[in-house]
């Protein structure tokens with residue numbers, strides 16, 4: 001597939017493809033499967049007219065990409081952000097394919113996005129946008145086709161509107177058409193914290209494998225939303241000093257450890273870390289270079305790149321965001337002996353509990369939070385072991401090991417299904 005003229009390092013789909021090529025070559029993947037798996041199955045672009053509170057109209061552009069459905073319905077979040085673009089959605093959809101295969105849940109990969117700035121829209125406008133986007137996709141999504149979930153700029157209220165709109169179109173309540181819904185509307189206990197919790201499970205097993213002590217360790221988190229905020233809170237509860245966190249507005253630092261619950265309160269009240277108590281504001285651009293043992297990028301793509309990878313001081317990176325590290329940065333980090341647990345493994349706690357939510361909705365029987373957490377841990381720990389073994393056996397890093405495991409599984413099921421002609 002041709003990649004449009006964005007520079008290679010900043011194009012997430014090209015970043016996905018370059019790792020895919022390396023892993024496919026190591027696996028000896030046949031040419032035909034290489035062609036099939038390197039392209040998205042389906043891409044949908046929709047125009048979304050919305051009546052604004054001012055009375056005027058604005059037409060937004062939305063996407064949904066289904067990368068691969070060999071293992072089951074497509075699965076992946078919906079992003080509402082001003083910089084959404086088709087290459088990003090394609091990359092995010094493909095990462096979902098490999099991620100679902102790495103944790104071995106019966107889904108393919110999908111992703112959606114709408115180019116908009118939710119901070120500049122009222123709740124009513126966001127609801128209208130969500131419902132019209134869902135209506136436009138109604139024939140393409142569904143429990144057995146493609147199951148959306150939250151991502152940057154979307155939340156459980158938006159998932160409830162998606163479920164309601166889909167249900168109205170089908171004349172019955174279909175809770176399993178989307179995950180990340182509120183409790184009582186088909187939501188699962190443990191889903192909101194699942195991605196951050198999964199990061200902690202992975203941090204512990206990876207620290208043990210690479211012999212990095214947790215005692216007296218320091219962590220740094222980029223992004224303070226669902227994933228970063230939960231991760232920071234859990235690190236704080238584990239007794240690891242979180243010395244810096246950041247959001248889109250600023251980064252804050254305290255070498256003795258931040259008061260994370262106070263920062264979460266402040267952010268809830270003001271929607272920003274600006275003016276947060278008991279810390280210094282530091283430039284957001286150099287936040288990732290501050291001294292720490294563990295670095296959790298949990299914001300957006302390409303944050304660790306060839307410009308800053310040489311100055312990262314962490315011993316272990318656990319990728320909360322999707323695609324936070326560029327291919328060039330991977331090489332620099334590897335040369336410097338910095339371990340990185342890749343997104344398609346580290347942040348898979350979200351899709352794992354989304355899978356549980358889908359299962360519970362289809363059964364109409366809901367599990368306790370302890371059961372959700374226990375089953376999530378079991379899957380994540382097993383996946384880490386399988387990825388680490390694959391990497392070791394093939395003398396490669398964890399990212400390529402994870403791609404190899406994911407691609408091998410999707411290729412296997414594609415061969416078993418055969419090609420419908």
Ligand code: NAD
Nearest residue numbers: 151152153195223224225226227247248299321322347350
């Ligand atoms: P969110 O909208 O809840 O939070 C995003 C946070 O990142 C906000 O605090 C925002 O201010 C901050 N941010 C954005 N750009 C930034 C920048 N350049 N520097 C510092 N901070 C910045 O989104 P989320 O759901 O937490 O998702 C974050 C990342 O995790 C995304 O890459 C997403 O794809 C990935 N992810 C999310 C889930 C999930 O369950 N929500 C699951 C897997 C992966």
